[in-house]
Amino acid sequence: MTTELETIPDATIDEQDQAPQLVGLMAEYKDVDSAVQAARVVRDRGFKVWDLHSPFPIHGIDKAMGLRATYLPWIVLIGGLFGMASGIALQVWTMSIDYPFLASGKPLNSFPAWVPIIFELTILCSSLAAVAGMLLLNRLPMLYNPLFNKPRFRRVTDDRFFIVIGADDEKFDEIETMRLLESTGALLVDKVED
Template identity: 45%
Template sequence: MNPTTPTEPRVPKLTATRPFGILAEYLTPADVMHAAEKIRDAGFTRWDVYSPYPVHGMDDAMGLKNSKVGWFSFFGGVAGFTTGMSMIFYMNGWDYKLIVGGKPLFSPLYAFPVSYELTILFASFGSLLGMLFLNRLPRLYHPLLKSWRFKGVTHDKFYIVIETTDPKYSETQTRATLESTGPNHLEVVED
């Protein structure tokens, strides 16, 4: 018997549940890549690929477009730069006028290092928060964590899950589509 195959613990089900999606397991990155291309071409929208490590080319295979996180970074950076400039102008050139080293009360030159640091700081805040926001994180619970099979995602298995909320989802059709991609195992995950 294959020692890595997980066995289902005997836990009694407490409540009646509805399906979250269909989980298909693959053994190699190549398998899951080809399967992802088929799912992409079939026109599904609410689905994802899960793997223990990044698989090169998966973005294209899934038809994912460039992430929108860059916009959060950009506007974070703009906000940081503006904050730095206006903060120093307010403090040194307006609220408490102070001559330092014979320099003008306000000059973008000496405000620049601080503005530059704040550009980087706010841009990284924008990136992090934008990423969390777009990923709908933090999230304390995910239905897939209930699946005993899904344990392999942190080890050596690859998964595709098509969620029931997908407009093209139908219990039988979707199962047939996934079966045609040659998965190692197929199961319905409950919410």
């Protein structure tokens, strides 16, 4: 491959970069029923790099697409434990180790009085972990997406449903996959290019 590339003049490489590359195929559906039925077909064909885009979360879509449960709750648990530990460490260290200061004859380590702040920090850190974890797992923010080149795709946040199969899926074949999508009752099947 390298030798071939070296023989191509620079200009041609640029042109190749600019030429639209097929990223995937996009099928449009008009309602939840047909989109979910199509998702089951695509799932059963064993595709891996694909997705169903919808204006709202569809109930039971995880089963229809064969998605695994997210491990987001574990991230939140870690965030919560971190918050709890930092709440305990902060108060025990500042009040009874770093600057021991007797207030109203209360013990230096007045643990019951630490509880509210431990609680608040637990909630704070788990909430931040939940949001950060969701964004991270979803690879957001991602402000550019080849799908945004398609004017039709704008209706995905309105009333249309789209199944997109990625070209880098092992089972992807431009003609075959297009036929498959057409057979699922799509309104339209289109190429997504970048």
